[in-house]
Amino acid sequence: LAKTxxxxxxxxxxxxxxxxxxSHNNIATNDYIxxxxxxxxxxxxxxxxxxKTKVTxxxxxxxxxxxxxxxxxxxxxxxxxxxxxxxxxxxxxxxGADGLTFGKGTHLIIQP
Amino acid sequence: xxxVSQDPRHKITxxxxxxxxRCDPISEHNRLYWYRQTLGQxxxxxxxxxxxxxxxxxxxxxxRFSAERPKGSFSTLEIQRTEQxxxxxxLCASSGTGNNxxxxxxxxxxxxxx
Numbered sequence: 198l199a200k201t202x203x204x205x206x207x208x209x210x211x212x213x214x215x216x217x218x219x220s221h222n223n224i225a226t227n228d229y230i231x232x233x234x235x236x237x238x239x240x241x242x243x244x245x246x247x248x249k250t251k252v253t254x255x256x257x258x259x260x261x262x263x264x265x266x267x268x269x270x271x272x273x274x275x276x277x278x279x280x281x282x283x284x285x286x287x288x289x290x291x292x293g294a295d296g297l298t299f300g301k302g303t304h305l306i307i308q309p
Numbered sequence: 310x311x312x313v314s315q316d317p318r319h320k321i322t323x324x325x326x327x328x329x330x331r332c333d334p335i336s337e338h339n340r341l342y343w344y345r346q347t348l349g350q351x352x353x354x355x356x357x358x359x360x361x362x363x364x365x366x367x368x369x370x371x372x373r374f375s376a377e378r379p380k381g382s383f384s385t386l387e388i389q390r391t392e393q394x395x396x397x398x399x400l401c402a403s404s405g406t407g408n409n410x411x412x413x414x415x416x417x418x419x420x421x422x423x
Binding site for chain 1: 350351352353357408412413415417
C-alpha cells in the first residue's frame with residue numbers, strides 16, 4: 198500500500214505560485230500519482246495525473262523526480278478561488294482499493 | 310455528460326432507522342465507487358462496482374452497510390440501524406474501466422443521525 202504524506206495546511210497570496218509536495222516512499226512500479234481538489238460541500242475534482250517527469254495541463258503542473266518517491270503539484274498564479282483541500286493519491290485503480298485511498302489532504306488558504 | 314447525480318442531498322434520520330442513498334453515474338462509466346467523508350478527513354473508500362459486480366467490499370464499515378448495483382447503472386447504498394457515528398457525507402464517484410481512470414464525483418449525500 199503506497200501511503201502518502203502531505204502538509205496539513207498551507208497559506209499563500211493571490212498571484213503567487215504554490216507548490217504542494219506529497220511523499221510516497223513506497224510507490225510501486227505500476228502506480229500513478231493523481232491529484233484532486235475539493236471545495237466545501239462538494240465532491241473532489243480531478244486536477245492532474247502523472248507517472249514520471251513533468252505533466253502540465255491548463256490548471257496545474259505535476260513534477261515527479263526520477264525516484265518517484267515524491268511529487269509536487271504546482272499551481273501558477275493562484276487566486277482566492279483556489280482555496281480548497283488538495284489530495285494526492287498513489288496507486289493503480291485498475292484493481293483493488295489501494296489507488297482509491299485519500300489521505301487527509303492539504304488545506305490551501307489563499308489570501309488577498 | 311450530466312455528471313454524477315446523488316439523491317437525496319441531505320438526509321436527517323433518527324438513530325436505529327434504515328436509510329438508502331442513490332447514485333446515478335455518468336452514463337458511459339462502468340465503474341462506480343462509494344466513499345464516506347467526515348469533517349476534516351479525506352474521503353474514505355467503502356466499495357466499488359464494475360458494471361453490476363461488486364469487486365471490493367471488504368472496506369465497508371460494518372455489516373450494517375450494503376451496496377447494490379443491480380443493472381449496472383445506478384447504485385444504492387443502504388445503512389441499517391443507523392448510529393450517530395454514521396453521520397457523514399456519503400460520496401459517489403464513477404469512472405471508465407481503463408487503468409488509472411480519473412474519478413468523477415457527485416456532490417454527496419449529507420447524513421445526520423439524531
